[in-house]
Amino acid sequence: MWPPHSFQRHLCVIFLTSAIIASLFVIKNSKTQIKSPQHALTTFHPKTPLHLRPEIRNKTGEIIHILGLFELTTKWGRRPEGLSEIAAAELAIKHVNRFNILPEYTLKLIINDTQCDPGVGIDRFFHAIYSKKTIVMLLGTSCSNVTESLAHVVPYWNILQVSFGSTSPTLSDRKKFPLFFRTVAPDSSHNAAKVNFVKHFGWRVIATFCQSENKFLLPLNNLITHFENENISCVTTITFSLDNYKEQLKVLKNSDIRIIIGALSSELAPAIFCEIYNLGMYGPDYVWILQDRQEVWWNVTTHCVSLELSKSVEGIILVSDYNIVGENNTSISGLDNARFESKLNVSKVSKYASLAYDAIWAMALSLKDVLDFGQEFNYRRSDIVCEFVLRMSSLNFMGISGPLKFIGADRVGSSVLRQIQDGHVRDIALFDSDSGELDFECKGCSRVSWWNTQTPIAQRILKVSLITIPKALFYFVIFVAIMGILFAVLFLYFNLHFRRMKSVKLSSPKLNNVAVVGCILVYLSVILLGFDTSTVNKYVDELCTVQVYLLSAGFSLVFGSMFAKTYRVHRIFTHSGGPSKVKDKLLKDKQLIVLILVPLIIDAIILALWVMIDPLERQLYNLTLEINSEERGVVYQPQVQVCRSQNTSGWFVAVYGYKGLILIMGVFMAWETRHVKVQALNDSQYIGICVYSAVFSAIITVLTSFISEYVIFSYLARTLSILTSTTLTLFLLFSPKLKSVFGRYSSQDPIMQSMGLKIEYNTRRFIKNDPKEQILRLEIQNKVYKCELAALDLEITRLEGLLQLSRRSSEGGIFTIYKDDRNNPEICFRKEEWASWPTQFSKTHQEFASENKLNNENQQKSLIDEMKCFFNKTMQISPNTTNEFIHNDFLKLDVVEQRHKSNPEFFYEMSTLKDNNLARAKSELNVTFFRSFR
Numbered sequence: 001m002w003p004p005h006s007f008q009r010h011l012c013v014i015f016l017t018s019a020i021i022a023s024l025f026v027i028k029n030s031k032t033q034i035k036s037p038q039h040a041l042t043t044f045h046p047k048t049p050l051h052l053r054p055e056i057r058n059k060t061g062e063i064i065h066i067l068g069l070f071e072l073t074t075k076w077g078r079r080p081e082g083l084s085e086i087a088a089a090e091l092a093i094k095h096v097n098r099f100n101i102l103p104e105y106t107l108k109l110i111i112n113d114t115q116c117d118p119g120v121g122i123d124r125f126f127h128a129i130y131s132k133k134t135i136v137m138l139l140g141t142s143c144s145n146v147t148e149s150l151a152h153v154v155p156y157w158n159i160l161q162v163s164f165g166s167t168s169p170t171l172s173d174r175k176k177f178p179l180f181f182r183t184v185a186p187d188s189s190h191n192a193a194k195v196n197f198v199k200h201f202g203w204r205v206i207a208t209f210c211q212s213e214n215k216f217l218l219p220l221n222n223l224i225t226h227f228e229n230e231n232i233s234c235v236t237t238i239t240f241s242l243d244n245y246k247e248q249l250k251v252l253k254n255s256d257i258r259i260i261i262g263a264l265s266s267e268l269a270p271a272i273f274c275e276i277y278n279l280g281m282y283g284p285d286y287v288w289i290l291q292d293r294q295e296v297w298w299n300v301t302t303h304c305v306s307l308e309l310s311k312s313v314e315g316i317i318l319v320s321d322y323n324i325v326g327e328n329n330t331s332i333s334g335l336d337n338a339r340f341e342s343k344l345n346v347s348k349v350s351k352y353a354s355l356a357y358d359a360i361w362a363m364a365l366s367l368k369d370v371l372d373f374g375q376e377f378n379y380r381r382s383d384i385v386c387e388f389v390l391r392m393s394s395l396n397f398m399g400i401s402g403p404l405k406f407i408g409a410d411r412v413g414s415s416v417l418r419q420i421q422d423g424h425v426r427d428i429a430l431f432d433s434d435s436g437e438l439d440f441e442c443k444g445c446s447r448v449s450w451w452n453t454q455t456p457i458a459q460r461i462l463k464v465s466l467i468t469i470p471k472a473l474f475y476f477v478i479f480v481a482i483m484g485i486l487f488a489v490l491f492l493y494f495n496l497h498f499r500r501m502k503s504v505k506l507s508s509p510k511l512n513n514v515a516v517v518g519c520i521l522v523y524l525s526v527i528l529l530g531f532d533t534s535t536v537n538k539y540v541d542e543l544c545t546v547q548v549y550l551l552s553a554g555f556s557l558v559f560g561s562m563f564a565k566t567y568r569v570h571r572i573f574t575h576s577g578g579p580s581k582v583k584d585k586l587l588k589d590k591q592l593i594v595l596i597l598v599p600l601i602i603d604a605i606i607l608a609l610w611v612m613i614d615p616l617e618r619q620l621y622n623l624t625l626e627i628n629s630e631e632r633g634v635v636y637q638p639q640v641q642v643c644r645s646q647n648t649s650g651w652f653v654a655v656y657g658y659k660g661l662i663l664i665m666g667v668f669m670a671w672e673t674r675h676v677k678v679q680a681l682n683d684s685q686y687i688g689i690c691v692y693s694a695v696f697s698a699i700i701t702v703l704t705s706f707i708s709e710y711v712i713f714s715y716l717a718r719t720l721s722i723l724t725s726t727t728l729t730l731f732l733l734f735s736p737k738l739k740s741v742f743g744r745y746s747s748q749d750p751i752m753q754s755m756g757l758k759i760e761y762n763t764r765r766f767i768k769n770d771p772k773e774q775i776l777r778l779e780i781q782n783k784v785y786k787c788e789l790a791a792l793d794l795e796i797t798r799l800e801g802l803l804q805l806s807r808r809s810s811e812g813g814i815f816t817i818y819k820d821d822r823n824n825p826e827i828c829f830r831k832e833e834w835a836s837w838p839t840q841f842s843k844t845h846q847e848f849a850s851e852n853k854l855n856n857e858n859q860q861k862s863l864i865d866e867m868k869c870f871f872n873k874t875m876q877i878s879p880n881t882t883n884e885f886i887h888n889d890f891l892k893l894d895v896v897e898q899r900h901k902s903n904p905e906f907f908y909e910m911s912t913l914k915d916n917n918l919a920r921a922k923s924e925l926n927v928t929f930f931r932s933f934r
Helices: 006-028 081-098 118-129 144-157 187-200 214-229 245-254 269-279 306-313 337-344 353-367 382-393 471-497 509-529 537-575 579-583 589-613 648-672 684-705 711-742 750-754 771-810 819-823 863-871 879-887 895-901 904-932
Strands: 062-070 105-113 135-139 160-163 180-182 205-211 233-240 259-263 287-291 317-321 396-399 402-407 415-421 424-432 437-439 461-466 617-622 634-644 757-760 763-766
Touching: 062 081, 062 118, 062 353, 081 105, 081 337, 081 353, 105 118, 105 353, 118 135, 118 144, 135 144, 135 353, 144 160, 144 180, 160 353, 160 382, 187 214, 187 259, 187 287, 187 317, 187 415, 187 424, 187 437, 205 214, 205 245, 214 233, 214 259, 233 245, 245 269, 269 306, 337 353, 353 382, 353 396, 471 509, 471 711, 509 537, 509 589, 509 711, 537 589, 537 617, 537 634, 537 648, 537 684, 537 711, 589 648, 648 684, 684 711
Parallel strands: 062 105, 062 135, 135 160, 160 180, 205 233, 205 259, 259 287, 287 317, 461 634
Antiparallel strands: 317 415, 396 402, 415 424, 424 437, 617 634, 757 763
């Protein structure tokens, strides 16, 4: 067997060279005769206990040297436990020699300190090898790294090594370490006890949580093999390190396995169990099974408070060696544990002291009957060391640390299972390696304590339940939606039947029809929103797409039509300088309907791309697990069906993003036309309410999407908000029309009614006393009074001119008024007008804050200016022109017309002509409005 490492090869070359020289010298002087090897007894049971035999001392026996390497010091300082280990080994040597276990031979222990350093340990070994004393066997050590280094070297000198404290799983490899044994049980020796414990409580699934180091991974891999042989499934195997143990614990929790086999160091255990407390992975639903490291690590409160750590470790299971001689058994030396510790006479006894004692006894029993008196061992006697290995492998005796036997290099002894109960570690069961059974009725053992006296469940049975909308709620929503559709159909019939009435015609019935169709589509989408897909499982994906398109198209039609109506009113009252300009604008119903169809086409294009690129599919969304307190072994997984694609949010932004712009523009148009008083033409106030309700509905829909766990509440809030917004929009559109057709003002002029006026015997009066209307009326009256004052000033000037003319006529002048001059208001007397309405003489350039100003008056004419244009078509003759005619003698005073000057009918004729002009202007304005809405 040649070492794989170069360093070892170099050492071996040096040592082999030295060994060859020494061997030649030994062979030359050798007188040893080798007997044929005899097999050791399978079990060593002395007929008479050794402590009862008389003491036998070898006076002429040959000395057999055993090298003992111990850890008396480490890099952290002195190790007082090492003294107890040395004392135990020397006590065993003393007992073996006293009871003459090896006739004609005397054991002697050579002691040295390795300082728990492999280099120092190798140096101490070679120092003993090259001494004058022949080392037959090696005892040590308790440091696994030192033991591994020595176990690689000792086969070259045919020296058997027995360790009393190294638990590294690597040492179990018989191919690497053929001459190695250990009396300390490694972690893998307790695998049988762990498997039997899990089987006892009927757990069929487990999980492992292992620190990522070989000394933990290798025993755990062997344990998983044992579980698989017993048909116990290891569902999850998780390894962790100091950097990621928190994340790995979360992964372990998500696996929902409650029986966990842990393999971790005592240094990291407090931090891990503090995090276990934070994650809630303790209590009645979890069982942690750990290897007992002898240290009381749960008292370390560095990572969390003591109360939290004590709660998290409560109930965990600890598995360790049972290094105690039972009451019904007697150790090979006749000592019990109490007497053994008293004979050591040290202040601090190591946990490996009894193991060191039993290791010396194992060496002595393997030497028995192999060497006879007169035989001499040397480092070339591989046959003798093979006999040592055979006898060591067949040993089975009761030591101070309990029953001792070997399988391969490892000791197989009894195991004890302990549980932390109320902060104290109590034994709950013993595992006998010989019988392979757990004893829960052992003396001094407590009963296993579970939370609420119920055995934990290894894994809950998962039952999936699909949550659907309750039938009663679904039928209620359908009933409301159907009623909304019926009302929409009735309004549609009303709109078609009374479309030629003035009040209905002014409200754009064609656009109202489009809005009604949009409302119907929205109602249909609400019905599909809670539809039970289990009845039409084949067409679920198509229903998802249809639902989205109906809602989007309905919104586009409803608010598109309202936006178009508001846009037309805005154009009329802000960009129409006269009837000819209105005709040039985009104001006809057919053109506006085409404008409404634009967002509808955009929706169709986006939905078509959506279906082709990333189609909507039905997906099951898991809600929070529900645990029934009465059925602890069952967990319910509620699920809901949702329509989703890979990029659902992006497609929804594309579909509904531009609709937000329509809402903003609609609000802007409604605000701009808020002062227009023609109610049949203007829906600005209603549009504002509809927009606010739509925004409120959108907010509720977005909020409910974040509380998907409350399926029923989310569905109810979403459907009621959509139904409320749609129904409110529908009734706000048609309630004024219903009132105008069937109400008390149905026979009145919509223009007069919208201005707050009514006709009573051809007298205009205000219907209500609104403060704003009163202010407007007072401002208009003030304006009229100023115009009348200006007219009176002109009258005074005219009268003064006539007075001068009369003076001249008395001097012989002639004054003539022709018939064509009767329409001249500066010559003829005018009829007084009502002070509550402006006349043709009330033209003024003053402005008032309460007047409607939809556009810049300097750039375009208002409606009042156009009306004044109709009133001022007659030619006016100024006083200067009159005086010019008088002075040039072109005016002839006619006697017949002098009679008309004093006749009151002359003034009545002038007043009638003015009223006719006013009526003609009003009719021309109405014709302009009606032409624009055709």
